[in-house]
Amino acid sequence: MQTIDPERAAIARVSLADIVRRGARRHPDKTAVIQGERRIGFAELDAGSERVGEALRDQGFTGHRIATLCLNSIEHLSAIQAIHKSGNVWVPVNVQLDAAAIEHVLSHAEVGAVFIDAPLLAVPALRALIERLGLLTVVIGGTQPAPEGTLPFDALASRAPAQPLGAPGGDDELALIMYTSGTTGKQKGVMHSHRSVHGALLSCAQSFEATEHDVVGSVLPLFHCAQHTISMGALLTGATIWLASGFDPAAMLAAIERERISWLSCLPMMYDALMKHPQRPATDLSSLRLCMYGLAPIPKNLLAQIRSDMCADVRLGTGQTEMYPPTMVYRASDHPGKDGNCWGMSVAGVETAVMDDDGRLLGPGEIGEIVHRGPNVFLGYIKDPEATAAARRFGWHHTGDIGMFEADGQMLFLDRKKDMIKSGGENVSSIKLEAVLLAHPAVGAAAVVGLPHPHWGEAVAAFVVRRPAAEACGEDELLAFCRERLGRFEVPKSIRFVDALPMTPTGKVQKFQLRSGHLELFAPDAVLR
Structure with a gap:
């Protein structure tokens, strides 16, 4: 039996903890994130997350599940890195869920600590929930002192310089548990390894030709797998992120011109708002090289308008929490005659097929379930082996989506198996x-x-x-x-x-x-x- 060389394993590890750290070694002074008037470089982002990670370890948190209940912010990104650097598991929580759904996520994942924005902690139902669960609470932002019994994020991030945290978990160890919305009222917890997510980040960077010269507009929430992939994939390549905590078309148009944003990722309805905004004709959009959309089909007339008046290269990225995005990319600009439900072709490293209910792979023009194989597949559903097994039938990952390959090899999405x-x-x-x-x-x-x-x-x-x-x-x-x-x-x-x-x-x-x-x-x- 071949033994594992621990020294080689440490050198060759794949870990989400290394993304910002390695970026800081490559270009420490380069801006990593822009948020409003704030700018933070790779070295500063790395150092701050190291200190917060060290604070988590000082509190006895290594190998635990730690949630973030936050809007987009530099601190949120730093907290994610700190969780990984301290050898813990990240559990992102959708801040738009009701208190009962949030409680399900925190309890089901057995979360022991939470990073939370101060305004959210001020919501009585959430404050009572966190106190009832007995969670170590790190408070982000706020103009008042952190409530008694909680830790202020800024104080942790500005501690005395930390020693490097060393080699945390990596490879096929659990890195994050991201919850779906669920079809039965209870969300499923999707477990991913460092390797599966890291593979998706590399695929994202390759599929959209990201480089260190890009400025990536990030407006969708970081607790979504798509925005997490885009943002972390950008940092992996050394690009700069322009980070917004919500969508404001006027602010985004101004940022595109001011920050020279080159890669924009929005929902179709956001593009519609940008195109209709009175400031758009006077805005310099020449820096845009790529407009990406997802999560919903885009009308043909809107697509044509974006290509004509905003950016010639428009692409759809698809994926799902279980098969970390992207899995397929549709280059809309190469196929202007196709409908908005065309999903394109698989990204590098992912294999896609259409399957019938008996596990038979179908040919072009035949309708069935869209299935995938690739390194970005999840480890399984937490505490749900039956659902995990069902998603892996016949040696493929089952998406629950219905589609067919057209004659030119493009995937046409038709419907969802579930409602x-x-x-x-x-x-x-x-x-x-x-x-x-x-x-x-x-x-x-x-x-x-x-x-x-x-x-x-x-x-x-x-x-x-x-x-x-x-x-x-x-x-x-x-x-x-x-x-x-x-x-x-x-x-x-x-x-x-x-x-x-x-x-x-x-x-x-x-x-x-x-x-x-x-x-x-x-x-x-x-x-x-």
């Missing part, structure tokens, strides 16, 4: 929303689907059958009921009352009839909500 709705870049579980609606005493039956929307890509639409003698219940009452129990992005954009839902003989709702019969519900000339 997951993507609205404004967020995944919405129809089953979860239906359960909330059915909890209202006036609701006898409910079905939720995603319908085309000119701003959100897809919008959540609910169809409700009232109980007898409940005619007084209206849309506003149900929307208020949903807002109390769901994240903002999960609340329906429309609730329609119907006499009955279309059903199969076996009693299952035929959602395709609801979709096909209401495709114009959110037509461009309708009032946006």
